[in-house]
Amino acid sequence: MGLAVFLVAAAMAVAGGIGVVAFHEPIRSVLSLVVVMLALAVLFLLLSAQFVFVVQVIVYAGAVMVLFLFVVALLGPAKELGRGRLRFQPWLAGLFAAVFLILLWVMLQGVQYRQPAITDLHIFGTVQWIAVELFTKYLYPFELTSLLLLVAAIGAIYLSKRSIEDL
């Protein structure tokens, strides 16, 4: 059962990833990325990460990708012009990717998996479990993350506001 779910979700994720890279219209790349995110959400559930699954569907596939869709709709259907200034860049990129994937594969063969200290999966990945960790031990990184979001929001407002005044 778990293996079948994994194989289907992994096939969808890889197909969506190829679609992101291969489609020429940006709107199709965005929709392929939504497919990847939903397939990864299924895998998160398979890994008993319930809260991250919900966040992935609502925030990531829901909010962030809608932002991308808005921008694609705003900028219009921009097709790619073909090759850039570096003629050998696609071939070099393919070579780099092949070497990188082989390197990752070799490193995965050498991973020694440590046995976990606790084996209680009843509370693993629940909202309560995440929240207790997030608001006690990791409160400082959590607050820094909220600061990062504030800075990003102010930056986006500043960028768009100045261009409106220029018009």
Next chain:
Amino acid sequence: MSIGGSQLDASWFLLLGAVLFTLGAIGVLVRRNPLVILICIELMLNAVNLTLITFSRQLQNPEGQLFALMVMTVAAAEAVVGLAILVEIFRVRDAEDIDDLSELKG
């Protein structure tokens, strides 16, 4: 370790994460549209998230999931600022190729 009550191993998830990350890297290197390059960066961040959550499940440790949540926050912030810059550039001129934006190379 078995995940999902079968012979599913953590290395399968790690391999899938590696493949997705490599696909995103190919996209960043090959595609010419700046918007698609941002999308490919999102794909790479998602692959990293899968790896983090796999290790979280393997070690039954909350840190992987918490870090995955923070990666999502960073990805959202990156998308917001990157898209705002992109919209600003497209208002001034048409930049369909990333090579049109190479004035900052010095």
